[in-house]
Amino acid sequence: MKVFVTGHNGYIGPHLLELLKREGHFVAACDLDLFEACKIASVVEPDITLKKDLRSLTVKELEGYDCVMHLAAISNDPMGNLNPEITYSINRDGSIRLAELAKQAGVGRFLFSSSCSIYGKGETPDLDETASLNPLTAYAISKIETEKALTAMADDGFAPVFLRNSTAYGYSPMFRIDLVVNNLLACAFSKGEIRIMSDGKPWRPLIHCRDIAHAFVALLNAPREKVFNKAINIGANEENYQVKDIADKVQQLMPAARIVFTGEVGNDPRDYRVNFNLLYSLLPDFRLEYSLDTGMEHLYQELKRIHFSAADFDGDRFVRLKLLQKNLSKIL
Ligand SMILES: NC(=O)c1ccc[n+]([C@@H]2O[C@H](COP(=O)([O-])OP(=O)(O)OC[C@H]3O[C@@H](n4cnc5c(N)ncnc54)[C@H](O)[C@@H]3O)[C@@H](O)[C@H]2O)c1
Structure with missing residues (x-):
């Protein structure tokens, strides 16, 4: 398949690139390389590299792809608090625009990297995807508002899927210690x-960064009707x-x-324990590597x-x- 990835030079991205190329997919990728200083090992390169701001992508650049995997973002609460306007501009407005362009370009599937942090202060001990959302930060609000806007865009030609990822950890060639x-x-x-x-x-809830990459690949391969317009917690019950x-x-x-x-x-x-039953009921073969x-x-x-x-x-x-x-x- 032809896959367009954003944020491939972040923490999770290099694992995703490696898994996609190993499965034989054609990959184009866009990243501004804000964190290139953190590289501690070599990374697998995409077939096409766009070193630019995702907010300036065009419909033409997205034409011909089967799936967009959208990871690029201001990716935590402290960065969000540094300048909330930038977080909203990139994480929410930039993501919604990217999804609109992808839809216009005829991309059938859009996998959005959301976060379990949208549950904020959990009201119940075992939060599933229907739990109420209590965002505590600009970062979490930006993820919720993007999910809402993209849900409204879903139709026969466009299938958004929301990966509500647990907090990542573990080795990546683009390492970070702020997790x-x-x-x-x-x-x-x-x-x-x-x-x-x-x-x-x-x-x-915790998950190895490589397992988030595995989840993206599993959701690329999953039958459309199973995952269409679904928000899915990504992790495992025993990893809270x-x-x-x-x-x-x-x-x-x-x-x-x-x-x-x-x-x-x-x-x-920020205190939340999350339930991951939906992931394993939709994708019965999915297992965490770590x-x-x-x-x-x-x-x-x-x-x-x-x-x-x-x-x-x-x-x-x-x-x-x-x-x-x-x-x-x-x-x-
Ligand atoms: N790491 C986690 O614990 C975690 C948990 C849940 C969800 N997520 C989400 O997963 C995604 C990836 O997380 P990560 O840990 O790899 O983040 P990261 O900060 O390591 O990487 C983000 C990448 O996006 C790029 N980027 C940022 N703004 C951009 C822009 N305007 N244009 C182009 N590129 C831009 C950066 O250069 C960077 O390479 C994010 O959307 C994040 O919110 C991460």
């Missing part, structure tokens, strides 16, 4: 401290963890590391391989917010 598991593990590895910023109690559980697992890997509660964020209001244990062990080995240091932990290279601040002029 909870990577942060705890990288800090313990480089500084000997497991720094918990909240009280450790909030729940988070409290932050303190993650810290315990880091300590099992590195017994000499000390657990420290910094209290920086007090009671973290559990938190195997994904953390793998990342630990990779941190050793790249000699990840305290300077790496404190520096700008692996923190999206810091790199974005340097590159802000590219997206204003």
